[in-house]
Amino acid sequence: MASLDLTADIVTLTRAVVDVPSESLEEAELADAVEAALRTCDHLQVVRDGHTIIARTELGRDERVVIAGHIDTVPLNDNLPSRLEGDTLWGLGTCDMKGGVAIALSLAAELSEPVRDVTWVFYEAEEIAAVHNGLGRIAREHPEWLQGDFAILMEPSNAGVEAGCQGTMRVEIRTTGERAHSARSWMGHNAIHDLAPVLATLAGYSPRTVDIDGLTYREGLNAVGVRGGVSGNVIPDEAVLTVNYRFAPDRDEEAALAHLREVFSGHELTVTDSAPGALPGLGRPAAAAFVEAIGGEVGPKFGWTDVAKFTLLGVPAVNYGPGDPRYAHKADEQVPVEHLHRVHDRLREWLSGH
């Protein structure tokens, strides 16, 4: 069984976490190691649910912050074990998001008396279908475990604060026709041709940009898949276009769908996937204080992340973690060593009060 030395320097600890493979649904070994290491800390109350581990300080502080990271990764892509080259640490999970997990583990062990109570959350199965997501399960079954004044999700954000997140909705637009031999096409009705006005709408669509709390969110409406055709000599009787709408967090899912129904009026829409956005909530005192303490510019989060789960629980949340998200899920996944040190230092300062 793997074991983790939480007192090691942050690069060494990150490598140790990275080098325990933990593809989604295969997090048992890493979860065991995380649990065992945290249980050695007398200042933490540790609970485990599945492969999700939660460790809390109970110091009676005025404020509680929830700091969360997922311990699973996408599948191996010939990019383990980790490799340190100069200023860069390479390997599966270095960016998404074992760098953030290692920082959280390090500070959970080190800070026995933080100025804010902390709920450390290490959860499973973020990279696969939502039904498996450990944070989602806790939010449904034990929402009280996630309560706090503020939450930080340590997804890669280039070591800067990214606030809120955009929502995402996928719909299928299906056209139906009538089959015929293509040598006698007038006896049928071509479903692919019926996509013409839908694609024209998409090509001519102007997405919104929305200012919220001083951040500018940019929406997007895009075809992400199209399929149709029976064989090379048959007029197709069905075509399906999959459209992905990324919407600013001033719209909820209902408003997003209403917008799509208006844009594609006259067409049948089937929602295949949907997740709400999260408002940045930077006006809340806890969030404002965090941003103030961390310093630097705050940006909007365009991609969807689990911060939305905290928003649904009424907890303002931001993304803050090491790594450039463009390297997530890539064979050349990597994290700058400087990010690991910077995020580690800044979080320690904010939590320890000096």
Place this chain on the structure above:
Amino acid sequence: MASLDLTADIVTLTRAVVDVPSESLEEAELADAVEAALRTCDHLQVVRDGHTIIARTELGRDERVVIAGHIDTVPLNDNLPSRLEGDTLWGLGTCDMKGGVAIALSLAAELSEPVRDVTWVFYEAEEIAAVHNGLGRIAREHPEWLQGDFAILMEPSNAGVEAGCQGTMRVEIRTTGERAHSARSWMGHNAIHDLAPVLATLAGYSPRTVDIDGLTYREGLNAVGVRGGVSGNVIPDEAVLTVNYRFAPDRDEEAALAHLREVFSGHELTVTDSAPGALPGLGRPAAAAFVEAIGGEVGPKFGWTDVAKFTLLGVPAVNYGPGDPRYAHKADEQVPVEHLHRVHDRLREWLSGH
């Protein structure tokens, strides 16, 4: 080994031919039976090339007619052995085109002194990729075997004469973009959206109708397939639309492609499949005499058939055979018994002179 009694009545002989399975590339048993039966006829000169058998009369007549049929079928679809129910014969190949093959075999054996010399052609592998086609191979390697004043292809044509055939061309129209995460779609370029003007062109296209030799050919230009998309959260960098153009035989393949380039100007076209049409040639004396003798209305052939191979050899050709082509390649494949008798009788009359 199967054997065929060519003196049996036409329904019995058709059933016998149908009941020797001969899916494309597996024609050996049926080809052997056809060859053996024809070799018993002293008035025929028989040659075999692969599983293609050619039997000729050599009576020194003024005119030679080539009568051809393919002996292969599409794969079994739980529709053998043959089944006679009332006025209908059911089973794989009854329509496409063992009814026609049986009529040709019957007349080849019976008519020892036809008023026109006849070249009977029973060929393999029409239902699969063109490279296997027995008639195509003979046309390339022994074109003199197919020479004649007129040719009849016994493909199903509802026991009426269908003249010429339309050409067919398939092209792929490919659009290219640039991948990006769909949460940051402005960093990419959506290839599916770029199909919008292509589909608009197709949806608004008015196909030609063309009169040739008193027949009206109807063209068609249709999308028969579309594909694109990387995953649900990626802006797609490629989309491919497959378009099938069925063109009247006044256009050759070059003219057809030039037309497509004009219609889709500005887009890259890749020809994936092409076959020329065949002019009806009803002005030629042999063809006119045949139509006159057979009687009934002549229609245009919209689908592509091997008559085009005769056209390329300079031999006017028509489609004339029992069966409704709509039942070809169907599980409920069938031929009306009346078609078998009618085509059998008419051809006998025309070839025997009474």
